[in-house]
Amino acid sequence: MNFVNTDMTVKRLTGAIGAELSGIELTGPDYDNIFPAVHEAFLEHAVVVLRGQDLDPAQLVAFSKKFGKLESHVLSQFNNKDHPEVLYISNVKDKGKPIGAINAGQYWHSDLSYMNKPTQASLLHSKEIPSYGGDTMFVNMRKAYEDLSNAMKAFLDPLTAVHDYTNAYDTFFKDIPDRPPLTDEEKAKVPPVVHPVIRTHPETGAKALYVNPGFTRRINELSSEESRAILDYLFRHFQQPKYIYRHTWAEGDLVIWDNRCTCHFAVADYDMNENRHMIRCSVEGDVPR
Ligand code: OGA
Numbered sequence: 001m002n003f004v005n006t007d008m009t010v011k012r013l014t015g016a017i018g019a020e021l022s023g024i025e026l027t028g029p030d031y032d033n034i035f036p037a038v039h040e041a042f043l044e045h046a047v048v049v050l051r052g053q054d055l056d057p058a059q060l061v062a063f064s065k066k067f068g069k070l071e072s073h074v075l076s077q078f079n080n081k082d083h084p085e086v087l088y089i090s091n092v093k094d095k096g097k098p099i100g101a102i103n104a105g106q107y108w109h110s111d112l113s114y115m116n117k118p119t120q121a122s123l124l125h126s127k128e129i130p131s132y133g134g135d136t137m138f139v140n141m142r143k144a145y146e147d148l149s150n151a152m153k154a155f156l157d158p159l160t161a162v163h164d165y166t167n168a169y170d171t172f173f174k175d176i177p178d179r180p181p182l183t184d185e186e187k188a189k190v191p192p193v194v195h196p197v198i199r200t201h202p203e204t205g206a207k208a209l210y211v212n213p214g215f216t217r218r219i220n221e222l223s224s225e226e227s228r229a230i231l232d233y234l235f236r237h238f239q240q241p242k243y244i245y246r247h248t249w250a251e252g253d254l255v256i257w258d259n260r261c262t263c264h265f266a267v268a269d270y271d272m273n274e275n276r277h278m279i280r281c282s283v284e285g286d287v288p289r
């Protein structure tokens with residue numbers, strides 16, 4: 001079975017970000033017909049939601065590959081054995097041990113911004129969801145950038161920032177018992193990197209704010225106090241409700257986001273005795289410029 005582009009309808013989800021695409025069933029094996037329309041909506045709306053899908057790891061891999069080269073997460077124990085490009089985002093335990101990244105992304109972040117080549121697109125597909133809670137919030141960092149004054153844009157434009165995976169461990173994970181500290185071997189894979197504070201999207205040419213509370217440690221060109229103040233302001237600025245879409249998951253949702261111009265936040269308000277089980281692929285991006 002294949003799809004026809006014209007079957008797809010696009011409905012915006014908020015004023016700032018997100019669109020729901022209907023009329024598509026991603027069964028494969030071949031996604032050539034539908035991919036251009038999905039990709040166009042992805043670039044325009046930064047987050048796209050496809051409901052009612054039922055993809056196994058191989059199908060998620062096949063569709064995700066249309067976006068580019070897939071990457072495997074540093075927490076390799078949570079990757080699917082047959083398809084290492086598939087990461088489990090899950091609170092499900094097997095013999096008392098989590099099978100997936102638990103407490104993933106419970107702070108504003110852009111995926112793998114702590115890597116030299118951060119994630120371009122993430123594709124998250126829900127298999128089991130709790131009876132309430134566990135939403136994911138997405139923010140449009142392009143709009144947040146555009147609304148800054150010209151003076152602030154000019155000030156930020158030449159600046160660079162350090163991104164470091166261990167920042168999330170130092171700040172957000174430190175009080176969470178079931179997130180074990182990174183091993184030395186894992187740490188060695190994620191040394192701090194430097195990225196511009198404002199990045200230009202390689203496909204749309206639009207500028208976006210590229211700092212996030214999860215992984216951004218400091219702005220290099222400022223004193224540490226100045227850096228803290230400016231980062232805190234920028235974090236407060238982009239978290240305004242007018243830039244945000246909050247996704248309430250249903251089983252079978254596939255949500256695809258563009259990490260080059262968004263941040264996201266997993267809301268940890270669900271009952272940990274209920275399962276929240278997702279599979280994810282991520283697509284390698286460019287070096288931010
Ligand atoms: C991710 C992530 C959010 C969630 O998969 O990158 O941050 O709601 N997950 O599970």
Ligand code: MN
Pocket residue numbers: 104105109110111264
């Ligand atoms: Mn994430």
